[in-house]
Amino acid sequence: MQTVYLDNAATTQIDKEVISSMHESMISNFGNPSSTHAFGRKAKAVVETARKSIASLLNVQSANIVFTSGGTEADNMAISCAVRDLGVKRIISSRIEHHAVLNCVEFLDSENKIDLQFVNLDEDGSVDLSHLEILLAEDSPKTLVSLMHINNEIGNMLDLKTVGELCHKHGALFHSDTVQSVGHYEMNLADLPVDFIAVSAHKFHGPKGVGFLYAKSRNFLKPLIHGGSQERELRAGTESVHNIIGLQKAMELAYHNLKEDSDYIKDLKIYFIDSLKKEIPGLRFNGHSGDLDKSTYTIVNVSIPLSSSESDMMLFQLDLKGIACSKGSACQSGAQLGSFVLNEVYGEKLDYPGIRFSFSKFTTKEELDYVISTLKSLAVSKASRKL
The missing domain is CATH 3.40.640.10 (Type I PLP-dependent aspartate aminotransferase-like (Major domain))
Structure with missing residues (x-):
């Protein structure tokens, strides 16, 4: 795997x-x-x-x-x-x-x-x-x-x-x-x-x-x-x-190696953003993470049109497929509260939980292709079950 x-x-x-x-x-x-x-x-x-x-x-x-x-x-x-x-x-x-x-x-x-x-x-x-x-x-x-x-x-x-x-x-x-x-x-x-x-x-x-x-x-x-x-x-x-x-x-x-590494990771983020927009309809970039002028080149935070329980299951399934990413803040008192940051920023407008992807100089475009393909298959699969 x-x-x-x-x-x-x-x-x-x-x-x-x-x-x-x-x-x-x-x-x-x-x-x-x-x-x-x-x-x-x-x-x-x-x-x-x-x-x-x-x-x-x-x-x-x-x-x-x-x-x-x-x-x-x-x-x-x-x-x-x-x-x-x-x-x-x-x-x-x-x-x-x-x-x-x-x-x-x-x-x-x-x-x-x-x-x-x-x-x-x-x-x-x-x-x-x-x-x-x-x-x-x-x-x-x-x-x-x-x-x-x-x-x-x-x-x-x-x-x-x-x-x-x-x-x-x-x-x-x-x-x-x-x-x-x-x-x-x-x-x-x-x-x-x-x-x-x-x-x-x-x-x-x-x-x-x-x-x-x-x-x-x-x-x-x-x-x-x-x-x-x-x-x-x-x-x-x-x-x-x-x-x-x-x-x-x-x-x-x-x-x-700052210039070389940052240029490389910026290209990865641009590629990831463009691919997500193309492959997953309805996806939202949280905060300014979809804008390189207003956010760091190392982080993308997205919300996919899924319920909270489906989003939790997606993180679990991504983990099963060998993909490590994160949701936000940890469990408190045994309850999944999701990201306190997104809850504070969007409040009642937070319709879908967020998933954070963050890159480094060791990340490759081939790895991103695998992640995008996996995300697309999981999102489409869950959407089709709703129909």
Whole structure:
């Protein structure tokens, strides 16, 4: 049976060069970076070299990079530290953020530590910048805006420069979850008015369990995890040296091959969109995922004219045929609730559940042909049974 992996927004296949670099590091850099002997100093040196390499790719100082266990920790660290250490009393976010952000800000709101406000979304799920400016212009205490760069379900892209300029115009801090964009887009943070971004290695062919927080100024930061003095006393715990090396290698490969890889994946997305339009009547592209100018080149989210139960069965049948894709948010309390993002964007207008397909440099056109053919046969089969 043919197998096709189209769930790269969830995680990506680790690049073989990344695996090799991690393997070598585990053999030759096994010392504890906090130890003062030669083995420890060697491990510490490679961690700091990785930090400098990553910082140079983003055009920032290495002192602004804090290694974490991934995007979730980085998001929580930025938001919680801004509230605890910077005196933030209000957070403006959206209802379709990743749960790493959404659950964090809602927890802080429930603890009466902040005033939480949600910016309006347009009919396709993009942030209403006019409403954001109205909220920012209000006479209010210190504010943090937390809005993701690329939505992980529908692929909508936020204009970081415009939002950052709005935030700074009104004296607000700006945090963005860039988990779906770093490694896929150039990010010159020296020219972007962002105060914090969160990054996760496994979204661009690196290992799971490692990422980083970029903080424009680390002077105010205090640790959320207490213990040793690692990460300049900002994040206790022995550094995962081999994972950090994997993160470094994955970022270097991503940006060295960015033009070639992105052009290749864009062509795949265009081909997939055109083929779906041709082969499956009534299909809808959710959010802006059908528009390359307004969405990332790695995600397509579609609704096929099927009931919720039929859509669930289609995902099951796609899995049986070796095709990996996703529906949206996971089960809650044992009930299939589908995508909270699509429910928030479309509400009662959400007539059919969505299916997300996400691509990588390892995806092939032949694989897409197999997926399109399978989707067509399943959709036609279910439609004919209704007649």
